[in-house]
Amino acid sequence: MSQQRIAVIDYGMGNLRSVAKAVEHAAPGADVVVSDDVTAILSADRIVCPGQGAARACMTALADSGLDKAVVEGMKTRPFLGICMGFQVLLSHSDENDGVACLDVVGGRAKRFPSPLLDEDGAQLKVPHMGWSPVYQQAAHPMWQGIGDESRFYFAHSYYCDVDDQQAVLGRSRYGLDIAVAAGGDGWFACQFHPEKSARDGLQLLNNFVNWDGTC
C-alpha cells in the first residue's frame, strides 16, 4: 500500500502545528501536509479540519480562501475529522459574534454556555469550559477503538454544539448542560475536544482516524 497523505486544512486560524505533529506521532507512516490549497487538500486521502478562535473570523477565513469548498467536498468523499471550531463550522449557525451562518453540512447550532452555569450541586461553573472532562460514548464506533468509555479529553470552549440529529451524536459530556461533544456520519467525525492535546487517548483517537475506512 502506498503511503497515505493526510491534509490539515490551514485557513489561518492558529495552532495547526500541534494538530499536524500529533497526527504524525499517531501515524508515523503517513505523509502529513498542512495546506491552504483546495486542490492539494482534495487530493489527500484524509482531511483534518482544526481551528480555534471566533466563529465569524473562522467563517470569513474559510470563505475568502475558498477552503469552505474543500471542507464540504472533502467531507463527502474521504474520511474527514473536524476538531473544536472545525466541528462548529460544520453546523448551520453559530450564535457567536452576534450570529454567524456556518457551512450547514451538519444540522445544528453553536450556542454559548448560559450564565450563570451551575453543576448538579448548584455550584457555579466557569466559562470557558477549560480542562479535562469525561466523554460518554453513545455508540460503538471505529473512532472509539481502544479508548475506554468515560475517558477524559481536553476541552477549551465557550460555545457548544447543539446537533439536531441525535443519531449522529457519538459522544456526550456534562458541563452544566448535557452537551454533544462528538458526532459523526458517513465518512466524517467531529469533536469539540482537542485530541491533539489529550495525551494517550487523544493520540489513540487520531490513530483510529488514520486507520478508519469511513464507515460507521
Add this chain to the structure above:
Amino acid sequence: MGLARRIIPCLDVDDGRVVKGVKFVDIRDAGDPVEVARRYDREGADEICFLDITASSGERETIVHVVEAVASEVFIPLTVGGGVRQVADVRRLLNAGADKVGINTAAVFEPELVARASDAVGAQCIVVAIDAKRVDDHWEVFTHGGRKSTGLDAVEWAARMQTLGAGEILLTSMDRDGTRSGFDLALTRAISDAVEIPVIASGGVGSLDDLADGVMEGGADAVLAASIFHFGQHTVVEAKAHMAARGVEVRL
C-alpha cells in the same frame, strides 16, 4: 464525573534552558525543556506552564523554538508566558504550538492589548497573569517580580481583565511565592468568586495539602506549582492521589 481540577507544573526557562535546578535522577538533561515536559506528561500533568525569564530581548525567539520542540513531542496543553507585549507575540507562540499565552506586565501598561489579543485568537487562548500582594486590607497588582505596586486593586483588576476578554486568570501571591507556606487562600477565594472565568492558583505550594486547599478553600480551578515537583519532593501522581483522597476530582 465532571471537569477535573488541573495540576500544572511550571518551568522557568532562561534562554531555552530550564532553570531553578530541576532534579530528576532519571533524566539525562534536566535543563532540556522537552525532557522535563515529557517526564511531567508521563506522570499525568494536566497541562504544563513555561515562563520565559530570558532577560535579553535579543534572545526572545528562543522560547518559540522551545515551544515548537515541546509541542512536537508532548501532547497535553501548553501555556507560555513571559515577555508578551503585542498580539504578534501571542500569535507567534500559538503558531509554535502553545495553547494559551500569558500576558502579565503588558496588560497593566496597556489593558487594551488583552482585548485585541482575545479578539484575534479567542478568549480561550488568553491567560492574564496577575501578581498580587496584600496591602493593608486588600490586594494590589504588582509588577517587576513584586517590587513595584501599580496601585490597582487585584480583585477589580481580575474582573476588568475578564471583561476585556481574558479566558483565564493565573493568580500568583507575591507574599507566598517561594515561601512554601501554602497559597494565599483568601486572595484565591476573592478572585475566584469575582470572575466567571477559570482561576489558576500559584505561589507558595510546599505540601500536597496546599494543592488540595487551593481548590477546596480557595476555589481554584487549577493549581500551579514548581519546586514541589522539580526537586523530586513529590510526583504529580502523588499529588493527584492526595487530592483525590481529599475529595477533589482529578484526572487519574
